[in-house]
Amino acid sequence: MAQFPTSSDYAHTTDSTVSVNGERKDHQLSANTQFWHNLKYVISASSGFQRWQLECNAKLQSLRLDQQVQMYLRETLETLA
Structure with missing residues (x-):
């Protein structure tokens, strides 16, 4: 590992x-x-990120991985707030 x-x-x-x-x-x-x-x-x-990627596939195609992770973290934190 x-x-x-x-x-x-x-x-x-x-x-x-x-x-x-x-x-x-x-x-x-x-x-x-x-x-x-x-x-x-x-x-x-992570499985959560990969599931999120599948749900948002169309809007993520042009984004770099670091942009996708930032968007995922932002949306996750907004959901928790």
Whole structure:
């Protein structure tokens, strides 16, 4: 079974550092990007997301996976609210 990083895996990152050539790098952004990628993968593999995709097939065809996951989460939270 695949293991996905948890939030504690990213706790060691700093907000930002300066590289040798003076270019600013944002490590927290990189960690957040990786965390979103893993979360998006887990959500898209869930039965609830896959069922939702089948129900919304026509309006999802032109959307990227991250847009679909965002829409799914938004609609799910609106339903719960």
